[in-house]
Structures are given as structure tokens and as C-alpha cells.
Amino acid sequence: MYRIVSSIFLAENIKKLEIEAPRIAKKRKAGQFIMLRVTSHGERVPLTIAGSDPEKGTITLIVQGMGKSTRELNMLEAGKSIADIVGPLGTPSHIENFGTAVSIGGGVGTAIAYPTAVALKEAGNHVITINGARSKDLVILENEMKEVSDEAYITTDDGSYGFHGFVTQKLQELIDSGRKIDYVLAIGPIPMMKAIAEVTRPYGIKTVVSLNPIMVDGTGMCGGCRVTVKDEIKFACVDGPEFDAHEVDFTNLADRNRIYLSEEKESAEGTSHRCHLHMDK
């Protein structure tokens, strides 16, 4: 069992959890993830490690309640435990001094982009962060991003805060202004990552995305997370999750992520039903 040390909401439905996992805290590098099982009958869910404190032996996860398991996780307060956490998994981000590096996070993807932005800064890059959200109340990690960035931008789809528009538009604006950009990291929903890849492709800017396929074991034994990269099959859990954005087949990824949509809905409805019962008591 893995004990939750702290548990706070960053925005509606987005929670930051600090959990005891000493082995992982000691080993993890930017870009890596864990697989987690909330309860003994729970499914295994992949979540990126947002940070760690090796001395305290804790890791930080930032979780958006999307389906049954993430909602269950988000209901847990400090002091509670979760059944299993395994990691760190995946190949760490390739970090070097690229020059000017842009780290783009869309929605809860900001939490995944954050540790890599930290590592890029430590490697001596001029770091620009673009943090996108649907509206002002969904903006997360604003201060953290500012701290690690030489330039930090926030975009909101509805214009309620920062730049009015999508992260792609902000990136295009930077490119159009003649900024020399050597590296782009983009993490968020599949359509966003795909759109970023198309923005940078004509300029030949090296662009990396962190993919989010369905995973079961997370250690390379099932192939559930396979993605097509440069017409080859790759296992995102072992070979990734980061890949060259210009080589990824995003359509295939989006298709494959839809396989259990109806089951996920069924399962999540079960959760809300149970919560409702609980409230009635």
C-alpha cells in the first residue's frame, strides 16, 4: 500500500497528490510515468510523475478526474492509501542544451510538461512555456511554470486569462516574430499535439510529444500501448512515451484510444451511482 501524504485541488477536478513511494522518488527522471491501481479490484492506470522528493521518499502526481479510476483517486484525502504504484516507467526525456526550448502543456498536460521544463532549464536552455487551458479557472501550475521559464505564456480558449486562443496560435506568433526556436515539447490532448506537429513541421523545428495510449502493464509485455511511429510499431511504455511528433501516426492513436469508450462510460456511471448512494446515507 502507498500512503497519500498530501492531496489538494489545483483547479476544479484536478488534484495534486503527494504519495510515499521511495524507490520511485529516488530513480525517476523527467518524462517518466507510473502505473497505479487505486483498489484491489482496480484497473492499472498510467500517470506521469510531476515531481519527486527523494529525501522524503515521495512522488507528486497531478490527476484530472476523467473516468472511474481517476475520480476515485481524486476522492482520496491525505492519510489514505492506494493499492499499487509501479515505476518509474518509460524512457526518460532526452534532455540537452538545445538553445531555445518551448514547452507546451494543454490542460492537465501542463503537469506532464512541467518536469521536462524543469530539466530543460537545468540543462541550460532558454525555456519558453506555453500553458493552455479552456478558461481561467482551469489554469494550473502558473507559478511553478513561471519559476522555471525565461518566458511564460498562458492561453485560454475563451480569453478569460492571458492570450486569447489556442497554444498553437501562441507558438505560431512566436515563430512569426522571428524567434529562433530549437526544440518544442508538446503535451496535451491528441488533437492539440497533432496541431503543434503541423505548426512546426514546415520550419523543421525538432518537436517531441508525450503519447497517451491505453496501457495495461506498462512494462512492455502486452503491446496494448503500441503506436505507429515512422511506419514502425513501437510500444509507448518502453520505447516512449516521448516520440518525434513529425513521425507519429496521430489518427491511429486516436482510433485505438476509443476502443473501450462505452465500457469506460459504463464503469464511470457505476462510480457516480455509488457516490450518490453514499450521499443519501
Place this chain on the structure above:
Amino acid sequence: MDAQHITNKERLAIPRQPMPAQDPEVRNKNFREVNLGYTPELARQEALRCIQCKDPICIQGCPVNIKIDEFIKLVAEGDFLGAARKVKEDNVLPAVCGRVCPQEDQCEKACVIGKKHAPVAIGNLERFVADWEREHGEPDLPAIKAATGKKVAVIGSGPAGLSCANDLIRQGHRVVVFEALHELGGVLMYGVPEFRLPKEIVKTEIEGLKKMGVEFQTDVVVGRSVTIDELIEEEGFDAVFIGVGAGLPWFMGIPGENLVGVLAANEFLTRVNLMKAYDFPAGSDTPVFDCRGKNVAVFGGGNTAMDAVRTAKRLGAEHAYIVYRRSEAEMPARVEEIHHAKEEGIEFLLLMNPLEFLGNDRHWLTGVKCIKMELGEPDESGRRRPVPVEGSEFILPLDMAVISIGNGSNPLIKQTTPDIEVSKRDTIIVDINTMATSKENVYAGGDIVTGGATVILAMGAGRTAAKAIHDKLMGTAVNHNEW
């Protein structure tokens, strides 16, 4: 009949006792165990068939050298607990091995009676005594020698690692087993289905090891959570045994393999066995492809393919096919499993090779284009090579396809411990007498050395390594023939 006063002629006159089983039309709709096990009467009757030969070559046929003649004699005498303990002297997982070993290629193949009659049902008897002990026995732990102060890390809790841990703990070493998944047992938990090997039985046999003092750490991926070098240098292990198996699924590399609805047998079986997706959503949060009323094909002819196709049938598939490019005679699956599959209504499409998976505009699988094959000359493996019949292409409509053409080695250990020598196929190279790798104090055994093989061969390798590790740690004379 009295076990003491029975002639060999009378023994040979007894027919091999069949294993009672659930009716095929009932069992193909549930996940309960197919084989129901011997009754005490059936077990004693079967045990009387053993002629107690002077040179029991059946023992050499068993990769862990169970004292087969002795345990069967005890069964015939009605001392079932004594028989179970006799088996456990050499085999830590008898209830598992009695169920999943290919006895027809091992102990029972060597049985002298088998030359003229049906061989003694050694596997069924092993299973019976192990089940009897679990259901009737008091906890009886084997003697553990005085602590040596030495510490061994076992990586992987599958059959090889468990067998190695068992022999090492008895010698008085401290043993810590590291497992990447959240459950112990390796392929016994995620691969072999509940209807062939109930998971509670695996858990109980592993529980025995815990009682003997073996420590288990789940959720640790060696290579990621900790490296082999760190185990030796920072955590103070004197030796390491690698038993991580062959768990990297192979795909066929044909067009359409990434369509929605095409998955590896490992994924399908892990969802159903380890994650209990057959109980979704009531008892498990893990979903699996909804097979009800659908056409499902499993590509391959091994035991994993049989497990997958029988699982699909139980999940409600209308048609559950085996598609195999050779004929039934070349199938690597156990004869018993093929037989069970046929009884359950599995349809065998033999001498057929898939060329391409076909999908709809949403990229969901709709079918597979196959070509018929005929058998040509034998290939390197000695099996006749299948050759396509020109112009025989056809389309088989499908909703789900499961690929079961074998597994390779996970690259994690190789990537993170480069001083362990591996073959071109990424299997670890060892000295077959000691299972020692090219790295000092690091040993390996099971599928990570041989590629996909059997539970019992992995257990035999675990024993060989345990002997060599013990000799090395204690500085005792090395004579590998006396274990």
C-alpha cells in the same frame, strides 16, 4: 485391491483412470476449472498401475526430478499427505505442475508401462496429492537450514524464480523476490486462464514460500525501479537470479495490425486473467473487448493460442476460430488442450495464413484476408514448411483478432545491465551446468534463457541455478551432477 499384494499382471490390467471434467457445453460459458480432479478412489486405483520399476526412468523425464515412484507408492497405500510431502521435496508448485506440465512429453513419456499400455497418469496423481494436502493438510514446512548470512535477489516471481527461491531459502540464505506486476506468479497469474489453473491455487502455493521466509516485493521493475548493479552494490545482495521470462509479444508485421480490435494474446489474457475483466464492471474495473455474439480469431497454434481462443468462447464469442498456418500435427499446443478446445466448440482453420487485416472507416477490424497453405519440405525445425496455394485468398469476417505467435525477451535488463551477454534473439547466455551469466554472481534461467518454453523447464533451471548459487556463496565443491 491391496497395494501390498498385487501382481504386476494385475496392475497392468487396470485401465488408466480418466480425469473427470465439466461438461463441454456448460464449461464453455464459465471460468471455473475444466478438470475436476481425481477422487481418492480414482487416485488409489491409478496409483496401483505403477509397477514400481527398479530403475524409474520417469524421474529423469521430470525436469525437477520428483521421486515419482515413492510418491505414487504412498498414494496407493492411501497416505496422501505423505505423498504430497514427498513431491514437495523436489517441487514447490505441485498443484500447478500437475495441471499445466506437458507430462506426455516428460515424465509420462518415459513411463515404462507406456510402451505397451497407457502410461501412469503421473500428472493427475501429482495434482491429486497437492490438492489433497491443500484441502486436508496442516501447514507442514520443510526444514530450513541455519542462516548463512548470505542474501540473494530473485528477479521475477514466475516458475523459475519461485523454484530458485524455494531451494535457496531451504539452504539458509535470505531471499528477496522482486516482481514487476502487482500479483506474484508470472505467467501462472497473467497467462494461464482460471479454467485451467485457478488463481487461488497459485496464491496458496506461493503462500507456502512466504511462510518459509521468502520475502516478496511487488511493483518493482528491475531495470527501472532499481538496477542489478544497485541491488549488488547498494542493497548488498551477494547473488542475483534473473527469471524474468519471455514476455514481449511478437506481432506479424502484416498490414492492418494496428486496427482497433487486433491485440496480442498477452494483452487479452492479462486483462482477463490478472485483471479479471470477465467480471467487469461488477468485480473488476478493467474492461476487455466485448466478444458477445462476435467473430473472434486467434492466430497461432500453441498453448497460449488455445488459452486465448477458449477464453474468447467463454466471453460469449459466436465463432471462436484458431487460424494456424500448418496442420494439426504440427501444433505445439498440448494434445489435451486441443481436445478440450474442440469439445468446447472452437473452430479450427488449419493451413491458413493471414495476409492483411481489413477495417472500416472508423479503423475498426472487420475481417482478415487469408491464403490457404499446403505442406512442403521440412524446414530447420524439422516441421514441414507451409507453402501458399496460389489464388486461394479469401476473407474471413472478424470483430476481434488475437495474435499468439510467440514472445521475445523484454529489452529492459539488456539495456540497463550491458555487461550481461545476450544472444542475437536477446535471450541471456548462460553456462547450462550452472546457469551463470557473463556477469559475476548473476545467474539466469527459464524463458529469458530458452525463449518461450514450459513451466516445468523453467522450474528445473531455477533449481540448477539455486544449486550453483549455493555452491558459489558457500565456496563448496562444484559437482553439478549431484543435486
